[in-house]
Amino acid sequence: MRSDERNERKGMIARVSDVMAVFTADEPVLRVSEIARRTGLAKSVTSRIVADLLDVDFLEPAGKGVRVGIRMFELGELAQRAKELRQLALGAMADLRQATGLTVQLSVLKDIDQVYVEILRGRGEAAQLEIKSRIGGRVPAYATAGGKAVLAALPDEEVERILSGPLEKVGPGTITDRAILKRQIAQIRKEGVAYEIEESNPGVTCAAASILRADKSPLAAISVTGPVAEINVKMFGSAVQTAALGLNRRIRASSVFSDL
Template identity: 70%
Template sequence: MRSDERNSRTGMIARVSAVLGAFSPEHPVLRVSDIARRAGLAKSVTSRIVSELVAEDFLERADQGVRVGIRMFELGELAQRSKELRQLALSAMADLRQATGLTVQLSVLKVPDQVYVEILMGRSAQLDIRSRIGGRVPAYATAGGKAVLAHSGPDIVDRALAGELMSLGPGTITDPAALRRQLARVRDEGVAYETEESNPGISCAACPILRADGTPIAAISVTGPAGQIDMAQLAPAVKIAALGLNRRIRANSAFSSL
């Protein structure tokens, strides 16, 4: 392969993906030259990427080269637990969609964002929402994010509200003090609301999924067009769905450290 062909994958994410993708169950340990050949990259580029991945524990040194490191194992564990969370939640989400006709979302907090694990579209299938499965939206601008933050420790809230809070919709609250007051109300009432905060034209109600000790695992929410639905009237249905999920998830020991 010519040098210009080996260097054609110019995006850093594509290069890192190619390096990690060189490993397989049949070839768990590889030399840099092997990785370069399998990834289609120049050896000098591969060597630099491998060194950085080793420094961050995504790869680790072995007798005959390098192998997948502990960080990859940790990420794999997180991905598996997210899959299990989705499987446990699907029936409750389907029931909630049936009861409300609205889009139902399951999301988890990965500071500073809320990450969407599953979305079941409601009757307003063309609703313009910013979220997608695997997508991230700043937690402070979402009902699901506020439901989780309201039950999180002060250090997590501080991290989520650090820096400049950007406006994503006409209703986005960008004042940290106002957000903290809202989180206190959410903690007391057990439900979080959003009106045109993450997106223009949408409203949302969310409840947290909590461990037995009160710390949050995730949030379940309903989303619909703003101005057409009174989200407060739907809060009891969301709370019932959350309570059911609480019972199912607490019975599953895999989520004790999610």
């Protein structure tokens, strides 16, 4: 395939992937001309991509060439920690699904969103439930039980920062009133469990509890999700809290998650 054809057919993400893929342990530093030759991209296109990657520290200058930047190492470390968190939590998630029959989700707070890192589908009606969440997917923290559980474990100033932006409707029951959200967060701090009714998805209800590091800062949230028409989710609050407490003990016994 000619380079101009390749440039036309490949999207930007694919081009960036091609550029990053040419670096190896044997050849960690490459010039733009060599990157262009190896990827088959036009040199002008390669130069623009390399410049953009330098701006965000995905690449960094190295003599007359460039090499993989520190940001890529940080992301790789983050991905490894997320994998380790999933592995540690899977047993508790499976037990919680067995006990409740509901879909069980593990999520972490990234900036102002709750990001799903593992999902175990429930049984029966819960298995057929259509939910927007997917592994790697994001939902605003204020619009999901897992996010609210994590917010309740944060200092007030951090909660203020996360709730300072626009609060938009995600589901039919999304709470966009800051005063109501803050009252909910205060209640979650007392009870240890957060609840959601159609706030992130229509027809969905959810209960969640935060998973804490040894210093009591929130690491993640574990939650159960089911059809709002079929269940009273508050019946499962104690089961979710018990699962979170068990994970808290395991997290505190491990040094892996101290700075995740």
